[in-house]
Amino acid sequence: MRSSTWAYMAGEALASLRRNRFMTIASITTVMLCLLVLGAVYTFTCNVAKLAEVAEAQVEIRAYLSPKVDEKALRAIQEQLKQIPGIQSFEYISKEKALERMKQQFGDKEGLLDGIDKINPLPASFEIKVAEPSMLSGVAETVKALSGIDEVDYQKELVDKLLLVTRTMRFGSVLVVVGLGVVTIFLIANTIRLTVYARRKEIAIMKLVGATDSLVRIPLVLEGVLLGVVGGIAAGLINNVVYAYVFKTVSSSMPFIPLVLPQAVNGKVLAITAGAGIVIGMVGSVVSMRRFLRI
Amino acid sequence: MRSSTWAYMAGEALASLRRNRFMTIASITTVMLCLLVLGAVYTFTCNVAKLAEVAEAQVEIRAYLSPKVDEKALRAIQEQLKQIPGIQSFEYISKEKALERMKQQFGDKEGLLDGIDKINPLPASFEIKVAEPSMLSGVAETVKALSGIDEVDYQKELVDKLLLVTRTMRFGSVLVVVGLGVVTIFLIANTIRLTVYARRKEIAIMKLVGATDSLVRIPLVLEGVLLGVVGGIAAGLINNVVYAYVFKTVSSSMPFIPLVLPQAVNGKVLAITAGAGIVIGMVGSVVSMRRFLRI
Amino acid sequence: MGPLIRFVDVTKVYENNCTALRGINLSIEKGEFVFITGASGAGKSTLLKMIYGEEFPTSGRVIVDSWDVSKIPRKKLPYLRRSIGVVFQDFKLLPDRTVFENVAFALRVTDASRLAIRRRVPAVLELCGIKDKSNCRPDELSGGEQQRVSLARALVNNPILLVADEPTGNLDPDTARGIFALLEDVNDMGTTVIVATHAQAMVDHMRKRVVTLRDGILQGDEARGIYRA
Amino acid sequence: MGPLIRFVDVTKVYENNCTALRGINLSIEKGEFVFITGASGAGKSTLLKMIYGEEFPTSGRVIVDSWDVSKIPRKKLPYLRRSIGVVFQDFKLLPDRTVFENVAFALRVTDASRLAIRRRVPAVLELCGIKDKSNCRPDELSGGEQQRVSLARALVNNPILLVADEPTGNLDPDTARGIFALLEDVNDMGTTVIVATHAQAMVDHMRKRVVTLRDGILQGDEARGIYRA
Ligand SMILES: Nc1ncnc2c1ncn2[C@@H]1O[C@H](COP(=O)(O)OP(=O)(O)OP(=O)(O)O)[C@@H](O)[C@H]1O
Ligand SMILES: Nc1ncnc2c1ncn2[C@@H]1O[C@H](COP(=O)(O)OP(=O)(O)OP(=O)(O)O)[C@@H](O)[C@H]1O
Ligand SMILES: [Mg+2]
Numbered sequence A, B: 001m002r003s004s005t006w007a008y009m010a011g012e013a014l015a016s017l018r019r020n021r022f023m024t025i026a027s028i029t030t031v032m033l034c035l036l037v038l039g040a041v042y043t044f045t046c047n048v049a050k051l052a053e054v055a056e057a058q059v060e061i062r063a064y065l066s067p068k069v070d071e072k073a074l075r076a077i078q079e080q081l082k083q084i085p086g087i088q089s090f091e092y093i094s095k096e097k098a099l100e101r102m103k104q105q106f107g108d109k110e111g112l113l114d115g116i117d118k119i120n121p122l123p124a125s126f127e128i129k130v131a132e133p134s135m136l137s138g139v140a141e142t143v144k145a146l147s148g149i150d151e152v153d154y155q156k157e158l159v160d161k162l163l164l165v166t167r168t169m170r171f172g173s174v175l176v177v178v179g180l181g182v183v184t185i186f187l188i189a190n191t192i193r194l195t196v197y198a199r200r201k202e203i204a205i206m207k208l209v210g211a212t213d214s215l216v217r218i219p220l221v222l223e224g225v226l227l228g229v230v231g232g233i234a235a236g237l238i239n240n241v242v243y244a245y246v247f248k249t250v251s252s253s254m255p256f257i258p259l260v261l262p263q264a265v266n267g268k269v270l271a272i273t274a275g276a277g278i279v280i281g282m283v284g285s286v287v288s289m290r291r292f293l294r295i
Numbered sequence C, D: 001m002g003p004l005i006r007f008v009d010v011t012k013v014y015e016n017n018c019t020a021l022r023g024i025n026l027s028i029e030k031g032e033f034v035f036i037t038g039a040s041g042a043g044k045s046t047l048l049k050m051i052y053g054e055e056f057p058t059s060g061r062v063i064v065d066s067w068d069v070s071k072i073p074r075k076k077l078p079y080l081r082r083s084i085g086v087v088f089q090d091f092k093l094l095p096d097r098t099v100f101e102n103v104a105f106a107l108r109v110t111d112a113s114r115l116a117i118r119r120r121v122p123a124v125l126e127l128c129g130i131k132d133k134s135n136c137r138p139d140e141l142s143g144g145e146q147q148r149v150s151l152a153r154a155l156v157n158n159p160i161l162l163v164a165d166e167p168t169g170n171l172d173p174d175t176a177r178g179i180f181a182l183l184e185d186v187n188d189m190g191t192t193v194i195v196a197t198h199a200q201a202m203v204d205h206m207r208k209r210v211v212t213l214r215d216g217i218l219q220g221d222e223a224r225g226i227y228r229a
């Protein structure tokens, strides 16, 4: 095709968007709203994943030292712990610190535990964080085998529960995003099909006058792409602005809730919405046109 | 209008759905998918509210008894607690029980605390649940004033955080449902507008042949209502089945997660989706028709 | 009683500034048979559209029966249109209904009974020679067949006024003659008939009143006239 | 070289079991001017539609130029259609484009240059007497004007074959005469012209080949014939 034909097709796509203003507005808002929801759910999902991660990072192994362990033996154990793969970090909790913590747990009423001070039945211990919650039992075994370690405890039940929940959360949110993605594709494709359907007679006329499939299809596909890109970018930007605001509000009033940084997620959201807009707009118009081109 | 005209209009709505099969399918799927998402989010929201409620129910006041309190004084305090409005329930924790609990908190290593047994520095206490977390401070004050109560503690900071989070969750989920409701209205109305738009020429012809607005409008509105009701009920039923399944799965594998009973939410979801379908279908078609009737 | 239709100083300027009619003054009595002639684009269709309220005058007044069409309230318009049968130049058939349903629709708008519809529609289809196509949709018909469906719809509820815009443009001379004979019959039974047409031979043969437009101006109005453009 | 168009035992039965053509055998040489006549519903439009591939024969073969239209691959169809100019009975104008754009579209499909479009389109609009409506959309035109736009579009890329289905049904006799003169000119310059028409006076006056259909059967084929239906 000569370049003026390409120029014509591009111009035609734009002109058609202008002429069918009603349908243009209807489809852009549809694309935008669908992708807005998709983007929002994706952002939410990222935060769920982050929450799961933070929760898992709380999990730790407590290794109680035998009372016989002296300063030198302690250092030896520390050296050994550093060698064990899967241990991310560990902290030594002396007998005194353990008692202090216990008192704190009982709030203001420290005086009540005063009697215990002289005895201090609490053992010294290590608090060990592992890189992956799944490594817990392995690391626990290894640590238990070290000489000087009396007992190892990692609240297996609680950890198992936690892992079950976080895994379900991750799986559930992937499921939700995929499901919503499918819904979005359907909704946008449906709208584009309706706009193409509304023009089936024009398509037939063009074909009868001798237009090739491409000459009919390219402007319409361009139209679909333009609808998709405008709606998608709008959805992405709105999402970005709103999330930045939510992040600011929540992290100032509830700093203890771990949120994903806007910088970390906004780019992806924009890419997803714009990308989905383009692809669905294009594929949607190509597919919906097919049957009307058979003339 | 005579009854045969009404019959005609009803028949016409059905016939039109059949004739425009393509648009019928497109709009029913749109209605269904939109309301599916709305229903799912509503169900999720109910569970968020439940979670918040359960979390808030964990909040309790601990009132420590002075060591001087004897059997009779204890009974007097219990009587007084029963009178205080805002207290939902309370439990007496004796010194022995307190110690036992502490031992449990330290897991397997009970032996280590053996020495403490003879002393038992822990005080007896009441665990008090209030009806509303907002009543906490008031109830705490009242309880503290009782004779025989040494100290009152309710982890104010933690409770404040919790209340902030649960309140935000509740507010957030209302916002999400409302926002998504608006999106749903737009999406469905858009689709219905496109289908009405596709028939603007037919509407014009009917008007030119002498049809009143009602004769054109009623069948089209009936169509919109049918689309809405079918899509809405389908969405509601799918939601119900899926949630029943999710509930069964989660409550058997993760019984510690508090989920709303399907019986408690499914009816509402069905009512919401079917209701929204009908209303949006009806209003959507009435509104989109208006400009095409001016002929 | 005055004339059935009166145009008083009617001018029509379309939105694109195209002036279709200029200062038209015209009276048509009840029971008349009038041909409207004129070259393509002279304003014949525009004139007819003002009678049944598809277009409204930019200035001047159009009075039909007791209605002032130029300022009829939207609510009343359907009642005016029902009393007028219109054969549209472009047929205006409902594309996804059968021939029967298309014709029946003009009865349904008048809230006619089921029985009336079942009796009247086939009779009119027979009259227009398309009874065998009752169950076809318009896009399954030839051009001339569609035109006759449009005519059948215009006749079906015995209008007091029949407005036909080029009702035989797609018909062979024989069929056209039949249609004109039909229009004459309808007129004989009291219906006022206004026909915009290019069928010179028919106009010349029938010797009815001929109103001629040229460039939107009323150029001629002869009682027993012949075709002029 | 054989004839430009050949119908061999062509029968057309539409999906609703309506038989539009039965065993048609017909040859049209390059450069001929042929009228197709016949009553409304005789099958004229169906016959024409088979030439440019809007409908395909149920049995038999249709050969146009070097193409076997009855089994042309979908990909090739546009190229056949471009070499044929068609005036559709129902005009088939693109509703949301101007007259200029509608006519230009038939050039665009041939990948014509911008210059060619700017030169050729106004010339053809002039020829058909609708140059002053260049910037109007079809719904701003009278019936006859739309018909002439359809004609202009058919002529614009100098087709080797012009197929006109009732091209003067909405035109006054004077304008119609002009159009027929135009068709004769085009024919004189070498284009084969096939016209389905009910314009008895014109057919009788021009004395060209007349092919007559009746109920889908080829009823007559006279070299210098007169109108028959
Ligand atoms: N909707 C419209 N908008 C703008 N201009 C219009 C419109 N309808 C008609 N016109 C113009 O008004 C003039 C008269 O049109 P009209 O349809 O009345 O002609 P007509 O006499 O019926 O012609 P024909 O015999 O070709 O049907 C024409 O020049 C036409 O272009
Ligand atoms: N798409 C279709 N589906 C079914 N039947 C059709 C279809 N098109 C035409 N017909 C039927 O085929 C027959 C021939 O139609 P055609 O359009 O060829 O007639 P025609 O000679 O052009 O008539 P006219 O002069 O009225 O235009 C008619 O009886 C018509 O009802
Ligand atoms: Mg006209």
Ligand SMILES: [Mg+2]
Pocket: C142, C143, C144, D044, D045, D046, D089, D165
């Ligand atoms: Mg025809």
